[in-house]
Amino acid sequence: MRRRTHCKKEFNIVDKFEDSDMEDTCTISINSRVMHTFNLAKTYTINAFWFVVDACSIYLMWVVLHYLASHLYVYFCAPKTFVGFLYSPLIIAAPHCRALRWVIFNGAISIDNMWLVFGTWLCSKIFIPKLTQNN
DSSP states (O other): OOOOOSSHHHHHHHHTSOHHHHHHHHHHHHHHHHHHHHHHHHHHHHHHHHHHHHHHHHHHHHHHHHHHHHHHHHHHHSOSSHHHHHHHHHHTTSHHHHHHHHHHHHHHHHHHHHHHHHHHHHHHHHHSOOOOOOO
C-alpha cells in the first residue's frame, strides 16, 4: 500500500518506502526506547541498592562497635569482682578504657540519630500523600 500526498515530489519520495520498512523502523524505534527506559530503570535500581547497602553498613558498623565496646569495657575496665572494684578507679583513666567509653557514647548517639532518620523517613512515606499531576 502506497501513501499519497498533495505534492507530486513528496509522493515520489514517500513512494520509495514500503509499509514493511516503515513498520520495521517503528518497531526498532519502540524497542530502542523500551530498552533505553529499561536500562535507566536498571541503573537507578542498582545505584539505589548500593546506596541502601552503604547506609545500612554504616548503621551495622555502629551497632557492632557499640556492642563489642560495651562488653570489652566491662571485661577490661570494670571487672565484676571485688578486686576489679578496687582496681577500677586506677584503670578507668587508661587510654583503652577512654577509647571504649568514646565508642560506647558516640555509638549510642549515632544509633539514636539513625533511628530518628528512619522514623522520619517512614512517617514521610506514610503520612504525606503523593501528589498527582492533573493534565
